[in-house]
Amino acid sequence: MEWCLRNTGEKILNIAYDMKVEAEAFLMHNRELNIEVANGKVETLKQAEEKGLGIRVINNGKLGFVYTSDLSDRALKEAVISAVYISKYMKEDEHNVLTSNNQIYHHLSLYDPDIEKESLKNKIELAKEAEKAALSADPRINIIEKAGYEDNFFTSVIMNTNGLTASASANFCGSYIFLVAEENGDAQNGFSMMLTRRLKGLSPEQIGKEAAFDALRSLNPKSITTGKMTCIMEPSVVTRFLGIIASMVNADAVQKGKSMLEGKIGEKVASDNFTLIDDGLCEKGVGAFPFDGEGTASSRKVLIENGVLKGFLYDNYTASKEGKKSTGNGQRRSFRTLPGVGTTNFMVKPGEKTPDELISDIKRGFYITEVIGMHTANPITGEFSVGAAGIMIENGRLTYPVKGAAIAGNLADFLKDIEGIGNDLRFYGAKAAPTIRIKSLSIAGD
Amino acid sequence: MLEKKLLSRVLERAVKKGGDFAEIYVEEREINHVLYEDKRIERINHGMERGAGIRVVKNGDTGYVYTNDLSEEGLLRAADTAYHAAGEIKYMDKEIPLKVKEPLYSFSVKRHPKDVELAEKIGWVKEADEKVREMGESIRQVAVGISDVQKKVQIANSDGELVENEEVRVRAAANVVAYKDGVMQTGYEAIGGTSGWEILNENSLNDLAVKAGELAVKLLEARPAPAGKMPVIMAAEAGGTMVHEACGHGLEADLVQKGLSVYKDKKGEKVASDLVTVIDDATLDKKYGSYVFDDEGIHGQETVLIDKGELKGYMYDRLAALRDGVHSTGNGRRESYQYKPVPRMSNTFIAPGKDDPEEIIRSTPYGLLVKKMGGGQVNTTNGDFVFEVKEGYIIENGEVRELVRGATLSGNGPEALKKIDRVGNDLGFAIGTCGKDGQGVPVSDAQPTIRITGLTVGGIADEGLPGIKRIIRK
Numbered sequence: 070m071e072w073c074l075r076n077t078g079e080k081i082l083n084i085a086y087d088m089k090v091e092a093e094a095f096l097m098h099n100r101e102l103n104i105e106v107a108n109g110k111v112e113t114l115k116q117a118e119e120k121g122l123g124i125r126v127i128n129n130g131k132l133g134f135v136y137t138s139d140l141s142d143r144a145l146k147e148a149v150i151s152a153v154y155i156s157k158y159m160k161e162d163e164h165n166v167l168t169s170n171n172q173i174y175h176h177l178s179l180y181d182p183d184i185e186k187e188s189l190k191n192k193i194e195l196a197k198e199a200e201k202a203a204l205s206a207d208p209r210i211n212i213i214e215k216a217g218y219e220d221n222f223f224t225s226v227i228m229n230t231n232g233l234t235a236s237a238s239a240n241f242c243g244s245y246i247f248l249v250a251e252e253n254g255d256a257q258n259g260f261s262m263m264l265t266r267r268l269k270g271l272s273p274e275q276i277g278k279e280a281a282f283d284a285l286r287s288l289n290p291k292s293i294t295t296g297k298m299t300c301i302m303e304p305s306v307v308t309r310f311l312g313i314i315a316s317m318v319n320a321d322a323v324q325k326g327k328s329m330l331e332g333k334i335g336e337k338v339a340s341d342n343f344t345l346i347d348d349g350l351c352e353k354g355v356g357a358f359p360f361d362g363e364g365t366a367s368s369r370k371v372l373i374e375n376g377v378l379k380g381f382l383y384d385n386y387t388a389s390k391e392g393k394k395s396t397g398n399g400q401r402r403s404f405r406t407l408p409g410v411g412t413t414n415f416m417v418k419p420g421e422k423t424p425d426e427l428i429s430d431i432k433r434g435f436y437i438t439e440v441i442g443m444h445t446a447n448p449i450t451g452e453f454s455v456g457a458a459g460i461m462i463e464n465g466r467l468t469y470p471v472k473g474a475a476i477a478g479n480l481a482d483f484l485k486d487i488e489g490i491g492n493d494l495r496f497y498g499a500k501a502a503p504t505i506r507i508k509s510l511s512i513a514g515d
Numbered sequence: 516m517l518e519k520k521l522l523s524r525v526l527e528r529a530v531k532k533g534g535d536f537a538e539i540y541v542e543e544r545e546i547n548h549v550l551y552e553d554k555r556i557e558r559i560n561h562g563m564e565r566g567a568g569i570r571v572v573k574n575g576d577t578g579y580v581y582t583n584d585l586s587e588e589g590l591l592r593a594a595d596t597a598y599h600a601a602g603e604i605k606y607m608d609k610e611i612p613l614k615v616k617e618p619l620y621s622f623s624v625k626r627h628p629k630d631v632e633l634a635e636k637i638g639w640v641k642e643a644d645e646k647v648r649e650m651g652e653s654i655r656q657v658a659v660g661i662s663d664v665q666k667k668v669q670i671a672n673s674d675g676e677l678v679e680n681e682e683v684r685v686r687a688a689a690n691v692v693a694y695k696d697g698v699m700q701t702g703y704e705a706i707g708g709t710s711g712w713e714i715l716n717e718n719s720l721n722d723l724a725v726k727a728g729e730l731a732v733k734l735l736e737a738r739p740a741p742a743g744k745m746p747v748i749m750a751a752e753a754g755g756t757m758v759h760e761a762c763g764h765g766l767e768a769d770l771v772q773k774g775l776s777v778y779k780d781k782k783g784e785k786v787a788s789d790l791v792t793v794i795d796d797a798t799l800d801k802k803y804g805s806y807v808f809d810d811e812g813i814h815g816q817e818t819v820l821i822d823k824g825e826l827k828g829y830m831y832d833r834l835a836a837l838r839d840g841v842h843s844t845g846n847g848r849r850e851s852y853q854y855k856p857v858p859r860m861s862n863t864f865i866a867p868g869k870d871d872p873e874e875i876i877r878s879t880p881y882g883l884l885v886k887k888m889g890g891g892q893v894n895t896t897n898g899d900f901v902f903e904v905k906e907g908y909i910i911e912n913g914e915v916r917e918l919v920r921g922a923t924l925s926g927n928g929p930e931a932l933k934k935i936d937r938v939g940n941d942l943g944f945a946i947g948t949c950g951k952d953g954q955g956v957p958v959s960d961a962q963p964t965i966r967i968t969g970l971t972v973g974g975i976a977d978e979g980l981p982g983i984k985r986i987i988r989k
Contacts, residue, residue, distance in 0.1 A: 107773075110576060111576055112575075112576055112577065113576070113577045113578075113579060113855065114576075114577070114578050114579070115578075115579040115580070115581075115855070116579075116580045116596055116597075117580065117581045117582070117853065118581075118582050118583075118584070119566070119581070119582065119583050119853075120583060121564075121583070133559070134558070134559065134560060134561070135561045135562065135563075136560075136561075136562040136563075136564075137562065137563045137564070138563070138564045138565055138566060138583040139563060139565060139583075144563070148563075151561055152561075154633075155559045155561060155633070158556065158559065158633055158634065158637055159556050159559065160555045160556060162555075211774075212773065212774045212775065212896075214773055214775050214896075249774065249775065249896050255897075256777075256896050256897050257896075257897065258894060258896055258897075295742055295743055325552070325553055325656055326655050326656050326692065326694070327656060327692060329699065405562055405564075406560075407558060407560065441892045441894065441899075441901050442890070442891065442892045442901040442902065442903065442923060442925075444890055444892075445889050445890050445891075445901075445902070445903035445923065447701065449692055449699050449701055450698075450699045450700060450701070452920070452921045454740075454903070454921050454922065454923040454973045455901065455923065455973075456892070456899070456900075456901030456923065456925045456973070472897075472899065473899065473925060473926075473927075473971065474925075474973075475742070475901070475923055475925050475971060475972075475973020476973070477742070477921060477923070477973050511742070513742035513743060513971060513972065513973040514971070515744060515971070
């Protein structure tokens, strides 16, 4: 497949040379399998295969972009012509630069042949296992909304007229389950998931049990009274907040005046114990890859170190604007989009304490297990106000479940109010976080 | 697009081994997007994509395969794989001649995206940006984006139906950031429709952007929203995010059948106040969620979901309809050939009532008036929802007082619908991209001005608001 993609990339570069423009071909081939089971039977089995191409041309400093899934010679030619046509409408910008060809890529172990070799039949069994484990955990688990197994194998090739050729493949597999526990007319959701690079590391049984535990502990909730209190957030909830924080350390947002962290490098923006890292080389996370969507080598960056803001994430364009080097964060979601600044593996450095130790001295607090509406938080102002569910903490112990609460605040205060970090780092896809403790959050209830 | 004969051959191959139902969905899509930001063209995106999704259903289980290899060989291989996915093999031969299914209505496209030059579009966004920046120093950033999608589809199935359809959708949006004295606020406006560019002339794009700018500037002066339970009036102009979240998702048949909806087993029962009628209607002219055929080749239609408070029915796609022994309501939708269809909303709204909107406000002693909503989310299993208020005002003694920011509303679908005690005679639409099962589809939603007697407003808990405290203590 790599050979086939490189061949197409060469054709693009040749057409570009003829038209006297700089160009970059981003080619991707992706194969995925998703098995969804219900009641011990396969409900949906989806297999997909797609190839596609995204072309960037730079025509005297003007950028043109086009994508196509048609890789025939005629379509390739038309695509480059369209990209050049579009470029004529763009403003000349010296910061439109393609990656130079002197990149040194780390060798990363991102491919597990076992995932490819495993039979479909066994993969179906893996999908069923999560469901089985959840159902046998407790009789109150009686609805499985969705349980499944998935895997993904992709190859990415980037070639440009600077003479750069980058190509690599990776795969991963995962297990997930969404379920409902019911008791006395009350119904509560439970969820768990795991993505891993090694088939042997996948434990659908653990996923099923975790989701069951998640739903059961939420049954028969009470409401909470409005006020401020100390909160504990589970890793999954912290990763939801990381999604918003990611857009504040993005150099593109910073340069456009859309981040509240603008101009704060070297300043204290979070509590002493908070360290935030973006690591494209951490093989454990699914965000690892030797290079980014522009062919720049991936790296590890400490963004916030012991509370002090150290730097932002850059792609070629934003780096050029500040006379810096790209940090290898020019990310693409697919061949359909231009590269833009994005995270690789985005993580909070774990601390020393166990989650129990973080809770033990809280007289009255809120242990947050779920937030809804996180996408409504505002990365520009830092304001958030989201729905929350969890468990009440009384005298250092988790007591009764709570639902229908809303938590609100500003991320600037939130980061400074982190007073404890757990040792239980957990990956959710390409984000990872431990349990954290927040000194005080505003909670709205009844 | 593909030849009829080839479509037949693929379907024949897909059911050859005993599938109950097979379908091929072929899609050709062209997208164009222009984004103006930071006083320059930030991005122009042009894309062409072709692909096919093949589905084989056997005993209610689905095998789905998609590919962008549209050669005969590629499609037949995909058909084999789809079958393999669906279950055990049992050979049978069946010829599937295809008959074209005619549309029942059509949407006019007056200014087809093909007829609008890139230079003209750039002129629109540039002018809109300038108009917003004229508002003054506090405007920190402006982003104006316009996009159009032209989609050609062929949907053929083993029942011998063939649908060939073309769809054009356009969308424009403006996002403005305002800044003053360390406070930053944003305003956002969007319009869109199943339509050509006639829904937008240059002036209305300017108006849209200026409106977003005005909100951002106004919010700079707003104080944080109060927290607690209080009556909430939602103005018609706020659009129908509430109805979309509070009941729409829970009335999608797949969720109901899986026991994941708070509305399961409630057909014929009272689920809302007498004043509430909820309709999903794909046939509305030029609305963003409208379509002539759904993505399974079923005619779009109007479906009454709740009639005067009584639950009438759910939204179905083919598969869910088969399970319940009913007909599809034409709500089987998919984001693209990469996804299997699932029951989805189109244009969903609460039907207008009889009350004068102004009088509803006058008769409210205290509460929150919502003029603009943001995004939302629902837990369909228990009906809990939350959504963002972009523009909200305090109501005191029947009068609209100051703007507040940072509010969210959380509540429970059926409870909120039962608490609707006033319904206005107006109707306002909003557009959005609705996400479910990882698929985004264009929808619109609408409502008249309504009053809900009590919803939890989650703002910043502020001790200094006597009016609010009173409500909390009840």
